[in-house]
Amino acid sequence: MRTIFDYQKSSGTGGILPKLDVPKCGTTDLLPRELIRRSEPRIPNLSEPEVVRHYTALSKLNYGVDDGFYPLGSCTMKYNPKVNEDVAGLPGFSSVHPATDPELAQGSLSVVYEMSRLLAGIAGMADVTLQPAAGAHGEVTGMFLIKRYFEARGETQRTRILLPDSAHGTNPASAATAGFSVTEIRSGADGLVDLNALSGELDDTVAGMMLTVPNTLGIFEENIVKITAMVHAAGGLCYFDGANLNAFLGHARPGDMGADVFHFNLHKTMSSPHGGGGPGSGPVAVSEVLVPFLPVPRVKLDGEHYVLDWEEPQSIGSMQSFYGNFGVFLKAYAYILTLGDEGLHEAGENAVLNANYLQERLKKTYKLPYDRLCKHEFVLTGKGVAEGISTLDIAKRLIDYGFHPPTIYFPLIVHEALMIEPTETESKETLDRFTEALEKIASEAREDPQLLHDAPHTAPTRRLDQTRAARYPIMTYPFGE
């Protein structure tokens, strides 16, 4: 791929910025020599058409939700409505500086406040902070809240976080960031939390349990009420990873299941786009006991005015520069207003129907280790399709059929996992075509395995050499080499 550093010519740019309209001074008049840069950064000067063609060409090497089916498990790659983009781009919202006097930013503050209320309602919990910038950031916020809560109660011996072996990798990493140690609870043969294993670990060193509901196998924890009650009885708090909220959106609320902390991934469930890996938005909902510890500033309604409240003595402090990813949760706000209760309910329902339909069709060709009613996603194994064929081969071959591959090799408790989440914004026709492609790939695997090993054949590049990238890391443009 050509980078901007590969362009030989350096035509004049210029003309974007205005001419200087105050008396000219120059760097040496205004700054001492030792502060002035001696060598120029090697940044090319391209003309506008060159820049536009370069990035347009790059965009065409990408595959997004607008290009086709994107069944990444646990990522909820649903359609990103266009009106949300337009609303977030309104200059009245986008141009407001975070240090603006609250009196002059009542529109934006109203969005922060009202969005918190709506999310608290969806979670069935007491209050919400919108500061976290992503799901993992929400997790770490939740872990900090739990830490502060036990500090305030003088129970600093509670240093352990329990989590099931099916948990997202971010969960243990977030717990560790807060200084907790992690204890894994094994899953039972049914893919659910083993209650005996859980009960064996519960004592007064446990600060809490992190759970993903439904779990990463796409299975609802049927004992969820029992599990949260057990953790609470042992004095711990319950953290719910909200990555899989689409599975019960409009049908159930984590607060009603016993959650003390619940993080949203608005860039999953609430349709704001992933942007190639961010920015996201990971608001955190909390139960009553954790409200005093929420990050500052809090946005509150004082009569008819929205105000910033910094006076929360027990707060954990701040998790992000200002009020969170406003431009992202604004899109999610537009989405919730569009759907209303009815639309949220329908979204959850159709997401689960699509997943169960696809699971039913695909289990005839690929082994389904946990064969039962699923929620918004399910996990197959690529093992046993044909000798010598890996899940990676199957995934890469899917690209040739015009689909984005599912999440692969996760969760870790299924070997050669293919984790598939269709979402509600896909049609039966697409699911049927996807099924046919995977069926065809299974026969190709038996008849012409090399075809799979060499895949993809039609993508912008052939399979990339990851080993070489790791062994000889080149992380900046090799100028003049």
Place this chain on the structure above:
Amino acid sequence: MRYIPNTDPDRKAMLDAIGRSSMEELFSDIPQVVKDRFQPLGLLPKSEMEVRTELGSLAQKNDAAEATSFLGGGIYDHYIPSVVQHITARSEFYTAYTPYQPEIAQGTLTAMFEFQTLLCELTGMEIANSSMYDGATALAEAAMMAARVSGKKKIAVSHALFAHYRRVLNTYCWASGIEILEIPTIDGRCDLSGVPSGVGGVIVQSPNAFGVIEDLTGVKESIGDALLIVAVNPVSLAILTPPGELEADIVTGEGQPFGLSASFGGPLLGLFATRKAYLRQMPGRLVGQTVDAAGAIGYTMVAQTREQHIRRQKATSNICTNAQLCALTATVYMASLGGDGLRELAMLNLEKAHYLEQQLSKLPGCSLAYGAPFFNEFVLRVPVDPQQVRDSLREEGILTDDPAHLEVLGVTGALRFAVTERRSKEELDRTVDLVGGML
């Protein structure tokens, strides 16, 4: 609902195929007691037109949108070229996920590689990650990395740090058990002569919270084994000595000035660059160059064995999602301006800020608070209540930072002004006249 393509007959056929008689049956695994407690929001669906109208009128309630702004403190009012919005609005970019399948994500990956290179060129560092949430969390991650690398749970932090950087840093350091020692300032600059020994890292911001450019010459030698962490305004680096040449170990910053709208403070763009030697210790996503099966150059994520999805609780950071689209925005912005344009930008900021400062300093009783050099932001001492000056300017449609942000840093009777290329001489002169009239 218009985002759902399936029809009732489709749903019926699908239910039949899975042997279920109703949609409710699909939720039979959720305990009844939980379902019984469910309460809707009481929210009726709205048409696209209604949503636009409702949010459009909320946007208009933001009276700040039309004002002349001198607000800064990390977030600046820069001009955004049209090209930037047109490229980042391409849905191949914004509707894609993290590039876990590099063969169909070369667009994102190539741009990430360009971003890493651009950041290294500006900062003088060897490697950069492909973005973090914002400048504040990037700094907090740097503090945690310094503690990890040095094995010392103690860091020294400049007093002249933006308040929001300090707040986030405090939170993360509290949670990860890192003690913070404060480095005092003399005449607006860090007094680096007395950095306590035994710290794992030294955090300095330049330009700092007073707008002052720190002199980091020789600092690295004076702090022993501690890592030197410098938080920057990336625009300034088009003309200022890059921290890499001053032996910085980690450079962090807020990338918002590179083509991102202020957007009430988010999404932002955390910058993080370091030395190659720290590759395995650094947080964040990294892209590297490699070749494909046909020998053609391509890009892919590298060093993922540091990351949470593989290393779980032993990962260098818990971060997964970052600020990719914001990094793309900054990349296209830098490519549009080019090296020459970035220098022009920095010069416009420098000269206009100095013009305003010189004019304001001529007013009776007004003076620049510190003698040290500044970039595009400065603190002005005023002979009257600064809050009153701010309120009066606001009445005239001119926004300045809340003096309370300076009071937190122990500076009273002063106002902070940030000046970008967007402020015309006319606006600057009018501001001076208005302030003059209040004295």
